[in-house]
Amino acid sequence: MKLINTEIKDLFILEPDVFGDDRGYFFESYNKMKLDALIGKMYHFVQDNESKSSYGVIRGLHYQLAPFSQTKLVRVLQGKVYDVAVDLRKDSPTFGKWFGVELSGENKRQFIIPKGFAHGFSVLSETAVFVYKCDEYYHPETEAGIAYNDPSLNIDWKVRDEDIKVSPKDGLLPRFEKAEINF
Known part of the structure; x- marks a missing residue:
């Protein structure tokens, strides 16, 4: 597995070693020992989630409060x-900065997003099946978020405005300056 640093501390892209031939492919999608050795941190994932979405869907920006x-x-x-x-870590030099990466079934890249970050994604293909591991259980009372179209963040979601689909709940998320942040 290859670790790729981003311009934001503690935010990493992972590229697995994929072994393929004319029959298909094989790779380890998760190996705790290798991940901990690469990143130098110990994560204990406790919950897996999966979603399927169509083109233009934006999910996020979501996080759970401490x-x-x-x-x-x-x-x-x-x-x-x-x-x-x-990055929502108030003491971070990159507080309020964002980083984006294309993830696909083809490139098999993974993205590790630590505590103290808001997270979201837009679907660029006809459909996408998205999976993720979490190191804390879902606690709806601590659920928080930021509007996907916040002008101060100015995120380019790589989807035309007329094609964007957002849930009613995500459509009500506050702007960055009004969001509850306790990291």
Whole structure:
């Protein structure tokens, strides 16, 4: 597995070693020992989630407040997404900055998003199946988020405005400056 650093501390892209031939392919999608050795941190993932979405869907930007914040290890099984993380750690030099990466069933890249980040993705293919591991259980009372179209973040979701589909719940998320942040 190859670790790719991003311009934001603690935010990493992972490229697995894929072994393929005319029959198909094989790769380890998760190996705790290898991940901990690469990143130098110990994660204990406790919940797996999966979603299927159609082209133009934007999910996010979501996070859970401390003490139930989550580290996520995300990837795409089928299709293609543009995955985005926003640094919400107030003491970080990159507070309020975002980073995006294309994840797909083809490139098999994974993205590790630590506690203290908001997370979202847009679907760039006809459909996409998105999976992720979390190191904390879902606690709806600590659920928080930021509007996907916040002008101060100015995220390019790689989808035309007229094609964007957002849930009613995500459509009500506050702007960055009004969001509850406790990291």
